[in-house]
Amino acid sequence: MITENEIFNIKSPQDFESIAIDIFQYQYKNIPVYQNFCNLLNCNHQSVKSIFDIPFLPIQFFKSHIISDSNISENIFSSSGTTGSVLSKHYIANTNLYKESFTNAFNQFFGNPNEYVILALLPSYLEREGSSLVYMVNELIAKSENPESGFYLNNIEELIEKLNKLEAIGKQTILLGVSYALLDLIEKQSFQLKHTIIMETGGMKGRRKEMVKEELHTILKKGFGVRSIYSEYGMTELLSQAYSTGEGIYKCPPWMKVLTRDTEDALSLVKSATGGINIIDLANYHSCSFIATQDLGKVNDDESFEILGRFDVSDIRGCNLMVQ
Template identity: 60%
Template structure:
């Protein structure tokens, strides 16, 4: 049986390879949706000796099926945001402790202990609905930070401004994590010159504003907050791990997560490094669901396990994959 220690203890590429193959065998055996998908591709674990050859389940399956590799009771159901009447993704989590270990260890891997930061969250669109995995993560970060100043802000931007200025005057290390449209609202109302604050966007206009390309968004935010870099978090409902960018839109993964890209016209063929393709995610923390997911994001992967996100596929269906009718 694969343990959380096996996953979060990964330090080398060889260890990643071994655990990824073990997770694939486990999920092939225990996840009926993923097994059916692999069967349609005529792929069996005995055929796979490298994690790059493992099949990636199209992310849309989380909208139509229970993607589970465990018979344990479901502790939490995370759901994606969606327009009224649209079908949302559902991620059934049978072991929240794995998710908690993943986001705690992942953040610490890149930024150090969360206890070192006052955590301010500006995530109105997420707070206004149930089932957000991001809210679950940030709420835990706020509690773990143990700073009384940490907390969520909904639409009270003037209160947030005062808190940021107060923390800046006290030279306290601060993490401001926010959805893009709300951060734009903040800098359109107030101007800052922050020296002790990390500003981290989680993406998304959520239909509140016109979508901007990343460079344009970051330029506005850098000027408004008076910072040199805008940080970013890359995560989604269907995953239990996050990538982080400390600037320029280049993301890094924790050791148990990797990004590959696939040919945009042939979902079953991987693209070369530096080439734009569909983003495939290996998230080994997703042990009890599916660790191998073909997302609808477009991006580029680089040899040092970094990646960037370019945009999304034009259509809701991933092109080149006709295996959706399980």
Template identity: 60%
Template sequence: MITPEDIFHIGSKKEFEKITLKVFRYQYDTNKVYQQFCQFLNKDKTNVKSIAEIPFLPIQFFKSHDVISSNEPVQHIFTSSGTTGMQTSKHLVTDVRWYEQSYRLGFSQFYGNIEDYCVLALLPSYLEREGSSLIYMVKDLIESSRHEDSGFYLNNYAELVAKLQKLNREGQNVILIGVTYALLDLIEYAQATSFPLEGLGSNLILMETGGMKGKRKEMIREELHAQLSAGFGVSKIHSEYGMTELLSQAYSMGDGLFECPPWMQILIRDTEDALTYVPEGKTGGINVIDLANINSCSFIATQDLGKKYPNHSFEVLGRFDHSDIRGCNLLVV
């Protein structure tokens, strides 16, 4: 039996490897979709002895199959966004407490006590649909902050600008988390109405979740972050790397370099051979180990391109050609 205590208290590389292999064996036994995929690659519990030998399930399986490693009833279904007629991913969650513990501990590792912040969320395209794991997380962070001004904003930019200015005058630490196109829209609104945002930098953490959602042209990260920095008067743009198919998030506190919590790890696979890995600093496909995904699949081969660096940070560079456009920090270069 693998418990939250096992997953969320990993303290060393050796411990991570031990728990990861234990999770692999558990999911091989309990997840029929994953087991069949492993068998197709001639992999099983007897011949997988290291993390490098673990098969990573292509993320597209969350669109076509029920990826689940539990006999318990499904408590919650998270779904990805998509245009009309597009097949969307679904993440079947049998115990949502794993997700809650993952994002709460992950956030506190990078940002400290949530009660030190007022949390403002500008996530219109996520609020306009059901099943968003991002909305579930941010709603909980808003409530956990216990700040009377914390909340969601749809398209009410005037109220949000006024709130940001008020909180800045009060010296309140603020996290503004927003989908990319809406943050750019907010800057343009403030400029057009002569409500300056540039002076907010000292107490503001600006966190973009990626995604133009077809509202604006895609930009390279450097161009986007330059516009956001100038518009809000902050020196660094923070980012969150997460997706429907994961129950953990990596965070960037600037310069597009992400770090994972201890129960999550990134590997970079060769774009020509999905079963081999490339050296640090070389571009490849992003594989994610997310041990919080204990009841679905912890080994996901994403459609994202990236690089990993010696200090275990990583960079997201774009997506494979012909992949679906999906907003969660997937910036096209």
């Protein structure tokens, strides 16, 4: 049985593939929904020798089935959605696995949280229960060990005052915000920030007209006076996140990998071309590590990736993507 320590200590592509195959075998045997799905595809689990042989479970299954190897859940994360829409639910058998994943990823991309003041402008997430993003950011705020860190809902004036104060003393700061709320903020006041990372996540949540990522980032860069806009890519159905430090180019932590599938043939993978985004998230040990999303994107030669939009047939849900 694979241990958490092995998942978060992957050193090479060979390590990743070996652990991914072991996790596939475990999930095939212990997650009935996934086993049934693989069987319907006539996948012989014993013949799987490569990650390219592994079936990817359509993300919609999280709306209609319990995807778990356990009858006991420590937590249940749910997606945001429009009124009356069916929400995805991720049943979490081991919350510590999620904590390990987002903490290790943050450390890899940004360093120790206690090096920053962490501010969160996430009104649409705070206004509902079950947000995995709020859970993550709340833990990172605690790990920052800084009384200046915290969440903001509708108290925009207070946030403006806090950003100006932290800028004046040169304190390294991260402001993570849902896109429409960041736009609301810079309409109240523009900034010239030299010590703050602006990180967007989520779309307009029905509060504003959707716009392409490039246009959004151009407006945010001007309004905050920064050279680049960072982005976080995660979703309810995953326990790991990818990050972009600018230009919409995302990179994964070592235990996460993005592949692209043919838009006309969901069972065929493509390289260096736009396709549906398939994600391997080894931190999803107790649910499913192999997810076929409704996102469109492209994987680059260095395994970084870009998000280009969504399948037209997919319903709108709380994912951090701009529609093109």
